[in-house]
Amino acid sequence: MADVEIKDLHKIFDRTEAVRGIDLSIKDKEFVILVGPSGCGKSTVLRMIAGLEEVTEGDIYIGDKLVNDIPPKDRDIAMVFQSYALYPHMTVFENMSFGLRLRKFSKEDIKKRVEEAAKVLGISELLKRRPRQLSGGQRQRVAMGRAIVRNPKVFLFDEPLSNLDAKMRGQMRIEIKRVHQHLKTTTIYVTHDQVEAMTLADRVVVMKDGKIEQIGTPDEIYNFPRTGFVAGFIGSPAMNFIPGNIVKNKNGYSVFINKQISFYLDKEKEKKLEGLDGKDVLLGIRPEHINEKKSEDAIEYDVKIDLVEPLGMETMVYFTINKVQLCGRVSPENNLMSNNKATLNFNKNKFHIIDPKTDKVI
Amino acid sequence: MKINNLFVWLKQKPRIAFFMCLPLILMVACLIIYPFFYSIFLATLNKAETKFVGLANFLFLFKRETFWLVVQQSIFFALVAVFFKALIGFIAAHSINELPSKGQRKWRGMLLIPWVIPPALSTLGWWWLFEPTYSALNWLLEKLSVDAIPWLSETFWARFSIILVNIWVGAPFFLIMYLAALKSIPEDLYEAASIDGANYWQKLFFITLPMMKNIISITILFSIIVTFANFDIVRVLTRGGPIDTTHLFATYAFRVGIESGDIPLGAAVSLFMFPVLAVLSFIILRNVRKRTNEV
Structure with a gap:
């Protein structure tokens, strides 16, 4: 168990700078996801x-x-690879015990640890098999088992689920979370799948072009994105972005999209809006905040629906404003159809105002 | 109408397949099957090829000391040469694999040269290096104030030279096979192993060698066959001398059959290679089939 501290980290490959100054501190027992x-x-x-x-x-x-110059074997970490990286010529037992054998653990101890880990992961019956006789999900479990038996300070996961099919991915996600709750080992997990990031992490680190865009709990990242990039990257279907203007008059600042959609902004935000008077901005709103529910905060808007995507428990509707395609999320009971007219409600409190020049959310 | 029928008859797949293979079948029949049975037939005749003598030629060989010397020499030659070819090929393949990919092509190309030159020609080049009067190697030794070495005229050195040249010719084959095998080992296995705590040698023994096991065994078996049946190197360098101490089966058969004019006896000598090569080929083929099934 240990915390991990990263200070101003850079990596240059030949001439491209892949990592450009990362600062990150990860607390003991924390599950952090880089996405x-x-x-x-x-x-x-x-x-x-x-x-x-x-x-x-x-x-x-x-x-x-400080581990900069310490070889991997002495860092007391374990890693799960995207390709699983199981040794094909060894049985599952040998795969899991390889690290222990190299570290000269006693035979009884090795047996005990491997059997324990196998039990946790539900692969006790597979110990004598070879990797090629296993399914993708089973291989993934073995790869995790290999990491668990060593009882390392830190677990590292490199896109561990991206080689699995959707169903198996869902199962393994739960499995990983369960194992983390059980062992409470500090975990750093890399993925490009924002669903994994949202469901597994204590804290999410969103990265772009070698830099950190935002660090926060899944909730913070989802509800209070700090940049347009984070807002667009997290969430599925993605957030809608509508071009609009900021207009200042005697009543304060307001946002103007078209004649029907314009509204005043909270007084708190006014300070941040200084200088944006008359400027173009992007307005981000998540699909679930465009729906059929009427409320005080809602702005009603009549649209012609281009396309309907029924998903069972909800229905996605696509329509166009100012030549931008938008997506809303409505209850399937409304029976909306393509090419029909409908009145949708935009929750004005849920708009994120993005300065297109800096990509910052105001 | 008749031609039409012929086409219909030919259109069946097994027939087409047979006819497409026919040239190869004929070639194998003419160059391998016929000579093989013909040599069995020859080996049962007397020197003048006038009388059937049964196994007399074989029994005669058993009583000859030279024959047993050739047996020992062939086995020793094949084992030692293949061992070093495999070892050197492995080390060279490893070294090249460690190079940055830009430099690899150049080295691979250069190191393949010995294997690409027709061995009779390159051996002639070696003969010039070893040759007693104008030996370039001895000239070099002399410059270094070391005594000249009788490269081809003393039993130990003659055997040494022959094995050396065979290794020089054959090692690149191992190099190229091993390099391909090394490249097929996924990099992340080594990464997983470094995290598991393996050092360089442990990675070599627990990852690299087991992953290359199949290629290594097939290459070695194949090379034993080729080396065991070697002819040209010995023929060019020593012609079996001094006093038959560098003869292999093939060169001895040539000596007895062609040079001494006893073709039936020569055929008998060459037939002794057959059981050894047949067993090895069988093992290789079984191995290949097993690997194919695994894939």
């Missing part, structure tokens, strides 16, 4: 923590120990 689009440097950060990539600049501490 971002491919090429954002999240895997590189993880591999530097593991010791598989050299650090170009900056410091990594595991516990209180």
Whole structure:
């Protein structure tokens, strides 16, 4: 068990800078997820923590120990790879016990630990098999078992579920969460799947272009994104972005999209809006905040529905405002149809105002 | 109408397949099956090829010391040469694999040269290096104030030279096979192993070697066959001398059959290679089939 401290971390491959100054402190027992689009440097950060990539600049501490120049085997970490990286010529038992055997644990101890881990993961019957005789989900469990038996200070997961089918991914997600609750080992987990990030993490780190965009609990990241990128990346279907203007008059600041959709902003926000008078902004609103429910905060708007996507428990409707396609989320009871007219309600309190120049949420 | 019928007859798949294989079947029949049975037939004749003598030629060979010397030499030669070819090939493949990918092609190309040159020609080049009067190697030794070495005229050195040249010719084959095998081992296995706590040697023994096991065994078996049946190197360098101490089965058969004019006896010598090669080939084929099934 240990906390992990990363200070001003950089990584330069040949001439491209993959990681450009990451500061992150991870508390003991915390489950932190690095999420971002491919090429954002999240895997590189993880591999530097593991010791598989050299650090170009900056410091990594595991516990209180500076590990920059310590080889992976002495960092007391365990890693689960996307490809599982199981040794194909070894049985499941041998795969799981390899690290222990190299570290000269006694035979009884190895047997005990492996059997215990196998029980936790439900793979006790598979110990004599070889990886090629296992299904994807089983291999993933073995890879986790290999990490668990060592009882390391930190678990590292590098996109562990992306080779599994959707159903298995859901199951393994629960499994990983269960194991973490059971063992309480500090965990750093890399994924590009925002559902994994939202469901598993204590804290989510959203990365883009080698930098951190935002760190926060899943709830914070979802409800209070700090940049347009975070707002658009987290959430599925993605947040809608509508171009609009900020207008100042004697009553204060208001947002103007078109004649029907314009509303005054809270007084609290006014300070931040200074200087944006008359400027173009992007207005972000999540699909669930465009629905059929009437309320005080809602702005009614008549639309012609382009497309309906029934999902069973809810229905996604697509329509166009100012030539931008938007998505709303309504109850299936409304029986909305393509090409029909409908009145939808936009929750004006749920708009995120984004300065398109800085990508910051105001 | 008749031609039409012929086409219909030909259109059946098994027939087409047979006819497409026919050239190869004919070639194998002419160059391998016929000579094989013909040599069995020859081996049962007397020297003048006029009388059937049964197994007399074989029994005669059993009584000859030279024959047993050739047996020992062939086995020793094949085992030692293959061992070093495999070892050197493995080390070279590993070294190349460690290089940055830009430099790899260049080295791979250069190291393949010995294997690409026709061995009779390259062996001639070696012969010049070893050759008693103008030996380039001895000239070098002399410059270093070391005594000249009778490369081809003393039993130990003659055997040494032959094995050396065979290794030089054959090691690149191992190199290329091992390099391909090394490249097929996923990098993340090594990463997982470093996190599991393996050092360089442990990775070599627990990851690299087991992952290459199949390729290593097939390459070695294949090479034993080729090395065991080697002819040209010995023929060019020593012609079996000094006093038959570097003869292999193939060169001895040539000596007895062609040079001494006793073709039936030569055929008998060459037939002794058959059981050894047949067993090895059988093992290889079984191995290949097993691997194919696994895939």
